[in-house]
Amino acid sequence: MAIAVFGDIHGNLEALEAILKDIKKNRKIKKVYFLGDAITFGPDSSECLKLLAKNDVRCVVGNHEQRVVRYDKAVDVMTYAGEKHMEWVFSQLDADDLRFIKETPVDIKVNYKGFNLLFTHYSHDTDGVLRDDYDEFKESALERLFGKTNTDVVFFGHVHHRKIIINEQGKSYVCNGSSGCVHTDTTFYTYFEVNDRIHRNFDIYRINVKFNRKKFEEKMIKMDIPEKDKFAKYCFGMDLSKE
Numbered sequence: 001m002a003i004a005v006f007g008d009i010h011g012n013l014e015a016l017e018a019i020l021k022d023i024k025k026n027r028k029i030k031k032v033y034f035l036g037d038a039i040t041f042g043p044d045s046s047e048c049l050k051l052l053a054k055n056d057v058r059c060v061v062g063n064h065e066q067r068v069v070r071y072d073k074a075v076d077v078m079t080y081a082g083e084k085h086m087e088w089v090f091s092q093l094d095a096d097d098l099r100f101i102k103e104t105p106v107d108i109k110v111n112y113k114g115f116n117l118l119f120t121h122y123s124h125d126t127d128g129v130l131r132d133d134y135d136e137f138k139e140s141a142l143e144r145l146f147g148k149t150n151t152d153v154v155f156f157g158h159v160h161h162r163k164i165i166i167n168e169q170g171k172s173y174v175c176n177g178s179s180g181c182v183h184t185d186t187t188f189y190t191y192f193e194v195n196d197r198i199h200r201n202f203d204i205y206r207i208n209v210k211f212n213r214k215k216f217e218e219k220m221i222k223m224d225i226p227e228k229d230k231f232a233k234y235c236f237g238m239d240l241s242k243e
Contacts, residue, residue, distance in 0.1 A: 039065060
């Protein structure tokens with residue numbers, strides 16, 4: 001049995017559909033975890049939430065989801081989206097979407113073949129409030145943020161660049177990166193499988209998946225999304241000034 005992990009889809013329904021379709025084809029994958037931030041930036045926030053729920057993906061809440069249901073200063077600062085954009089996103093969500101967000105935990109802890117795994121979007125305090133006293137999850141901060149958790153592998157999102165770190169104590173930190181904010185027609189998810197319990201070895205690698213980028217771009221161009229020129233370029237590599 002293997003585990004699939006991905007996060008930060010950010011309204012990119014086409015990427016999400018491609019990932020879930022590929023995961024279903026892999027019979028070894030029995031559990032799927034999503035690291036938060038299904039919404040904002042892209043055109044399909046509500047549709048992404050509904051697809052995650054429909055497929056029984058185990059989700060943790062991201063700061064973008066938190067912002068539409070819980071306005072604390074740290075979340076506002078770290079969302080990088082203006083009020084008009086967030087108001088537009090909120091207008092796209094229905095009661096089921098908001099209920100799904102409110103019921104989503106800030107982290108999930110499981111024991112998988114002798115390894116304690118932690119899935120979270122970023123670091124929170126005991127009340128679920130974002131800790132904003134770090135600088136983009138630099139390596140020097142990871143032990144301070146997660147070191148006291150009784151975990152062997154920490155999977156987290158929020159930072160859109162993928163990176164895997166294993167410290168001298170054998171603790172692993174997997175910054176999964178963004179599977180939705182991509183600049184090409186290829187998205188990805190992380191595959192995790194324990195291959196040697198005695199020597200505590202595991203496989204972890206990136207699986208690339210093609211998605212219908214043309215359809216996604218057509219939606220971005222057509223829809224009246226506040227601040228989309230900025231998000232399209234930064235998040236998706238689209239220069240809408242040429243359209």
